[in-house]
Amino acid sequence: SFQRTQYSLFSSTSSAMAATEESLRKALSDKQSAVEAQGNAVRALKAAAAPKADIDAAVQSLNALKLEKTDVERQLQSILSSDGGLSREAFRQAAVNTLERRLFYIPSFKIYRGVAGLYDYGPPGCAVKSNVLAFWRQHFVLEENMLEVDCPCVTPEVVLKASGHVDKFTDLMVKDEKTGTCYRADHLLKDFCNEKLQKDLTMSSEKAAELKHVLATLDDLSAEALGAKIKEYGITAPETKNPLSDPYPFNLMFQTSIGPSGLSPGYMRPETAQGIFVNFKDLYYYNGNKLPFAAAQIGQAFRNEISPRQGLLRVREFTLAEIEHFVDPDDKSHPKYKEVSELEFLMFPREEQMSGQSAKRIRLGEAVSKGIVNNETLGYFIGRVYLFLTRLGIDKDRLRFRQHLANEMAHYAADCWDAEIECSYGWIECVGIADRSAYDLRAHTDKSGVPLVAHEKFSEPKEVEVLFNINNVYIYPVP
Numbered sequence: 474s475f476q477r478t479q480y481s482l483f484s485s486t487s488s489a490m491a492a493t494e495e496s497l498r499k500a501l502s503d504k505q506s507a508v509e510a511q512g513n514a515v516r517a518l519k520a521a522a523a524p525k526a527d528i529d530a531a532v533q534s535l536n537a538l539k540l541e542k543t544d545v546e547r548q549l550q551s552i553l554s555s556d557g558g559l560s561r562e563a564f565r566q567a568a569v570n571t572l573e574r575r576l577f578y579i580p581s582f583k584i585y586r587g588v589a590g591l592y593d594y595g596p597p598g599c600a601v602k603s604n605v606l607a608f609w610r611q612h613f614v615l616e617e618n619m620l621e622v623d624c625p626c627v628t629p630e631v632v633l634k635a636s637g638h639v640d641k642f643t644d645l646m647v648k649d650e651k652t653g654t655c656y657r658a659d660h661l662l663k664d665f666c667n668e669k670l671q672k673d674l675t676m677s678s679e680k681a682a683e684l685k686h687v688l689a690t691l692d693d694l695s696a697e698a699l700g701a702k703i704k705e706y707g708i709t710a711p712e713t714k715n716p717l718s719d720p721y722p723f724n725l726m727f728q729t730s731i732g733p734s735g736l737s738p739g740y741m742r743p744e745t746a747q748g749i750f751v752n753f754k755d756l757y758y759y760n761g762n763k764l765p766f767a768a769a770q771i772g773q774a775f776r777n778e779i780s781p782r783q784g785l786l787r788v789r790e791f792t793l794a795e796i797e798h799f800v801d802p803d804d805k806s807h808p809k810y811k812e813v814s815e816l817e818f819l820m821f822p823r824e825e826q827m828s829g830q831s832a833k834r835i836r837l838g839e840a841v842s843k844g845i846v847n848n849e850t851l852g853y854f855i856g857r858v859y860l861f862l863t864r865l866g867i868d869k870d871r872l873r874f875r876q877h878l879a880n881e882m883a884h885y886a887a888d889c890w891d892a893e894i895e896c897s898y899g900w901i902e903c904v905g906i907a908d909r910s911a912y913d914l915r916a917h918t919d920k921s922g923v924p925l926v927a928h929e930k931f932s933e934p935k936e937v938e939v940l941f942n943i944n945n946v947y948i949y950p951v952p
């Protein structure tokens with residue numbers, strides 16, 4: 474309850490704050506121009522040796538304008554650091570100190586000075602975690618009759634090669650050119666934009682809009698584009714101010730080898746989903762060879778994050794709870810969709826992000842019928858995640874569903890939405906909901922040679938034409 478009371482101090486909604494901020498920035502830039510013009514007028518009067526009364530009157534209006542400008546500056550400053558009088562940083566520090574003192578969590582291996590991104594849960598932390606997981610299991614696995622599995626964390630290379638993780642599970646990294654310290658390139662750019670927006674009161678509204686656009690499209694930037702922005706804004710290493718290298722990809726998986734020979738490479742799994750995909754054939758059989766069905770898994774995931782920060786929000790080992798729902802690609806309706814279609818909450822479609830608008834309240838049914846959300850099944854899970862998070866106690870005004878930008882999604886994905894929660898670190902992704910098409914099943918079918926497919930029995934026999942390209946053995950089923 475301590476936490477909820479403190480958070481309720483941050484009262485303004487972010488969209489109202491954004492509108493006020495924009496109008497204050499505009500007012501400040503108008504006042505700045507007026508002060509400059511009046512200053513020029515005073516100088517011109519003095520140069521022309523105008524009568525003293527005229528000069529005094531002009532100086533008086535200049536001073537009045539300066540006062541008005543200072544007033545707008547103060548208002549802008551106050552909304553930029555606004556949190557009801559309690560600084561977010563100070564509040565967070567107080568919360569962290571309390572949680573650590575009461576052993577909700579403890580930096581792992583503390584007596585050896587700890588390891589960044591690794592944490593232990595103490596007794597109350599274990600109790601909270603176990604309650605959250607029990608509720609997750611109840612809300613998703615039991616209420617939806619999902620098939621739960623529990624697979625190993627150590628995964629042979631072949632599985633993660635097939636899924637694309639060995640080649641593509643990377644973040645863009647930059648290095649301090651003198652000390653070699655590593656940073657995540659997009660995080661440095663994000664911090665730069667946020668700090669500028671908060672602290673640079675003289676920034677024009679055009680520049681502010683540009684930085685907001687960079688923030689909105691950050692996940693969309695290629696290594697080259699990120700490098701160009703870092704250079705353009707003169708971003709340097711945070712601690713030393715040394716120049717930074719160009720961004721380059723770093724694979725986040727912890728590598729290991731399985732067995733004593735060292736000949737069988739493996740990785741600590743970066744997600745639990747692959748365990749479900751490789752078991753598809755048996756799970757489908759267990760489900761009576763029928764679609765749709767869902768499988769779920771709760772377990773540890775490991776990511777060698779470049780520079781873990783933000784406490785428990787970005788760590789190197791964490792518990793993931795994942796669901797894979799398998800559906801007929803030609804029929805993505807959901808029998809229980811009606812149960813969630815009337816829910817209304819904050820959604821942030823990609824169009825709004827690109828044009829610099831804020832998230833808005835949309836009825837889920839409307840988002841699906843207008844095609845903003847790609848299909849009913851995806852919409853159903855967005856609704857279920859909304860119910861899960863709000864029943865867990867998340868404030869619905871600090872919860873939004875943000876659609877991935879086109880390039881942010883993997884090429885095979887049809888649509889992706891992140892549930893984001895606004896906390897003292899800003900909007901943080903907590904759940905990812907994606908229509909991944911049949912990419913993973915197809916990839917494991919190709920690599921393993923075991924067909925991970927479902928069959929549909931038509932009520933009437935159908936005649937289909939199949940074209941064979943003998944050279945490449947491509948098969949084109951004609952619907």
Ligand SMILES: Nc1ncnc2c1ncn2[C@@H]1O[C@H](COP(=O)(O)OP(=O)(O)OP(=O)(O)O)[C@@H](O)[C@H]1O
Binds near residue numbers: 786793904
């Ligand atoms: N290092 C981490 N520590 C804690 N939670 C994480 C970490 N990485 C991802 N998550 C959480 O796991 C969920 C699923 O992971 P997903 O693969 O979608 O993340 P992601 O999009 O790769 O994350 P990001 O791009 O922020 O690194 C995310 O929604 C996020 O809440």
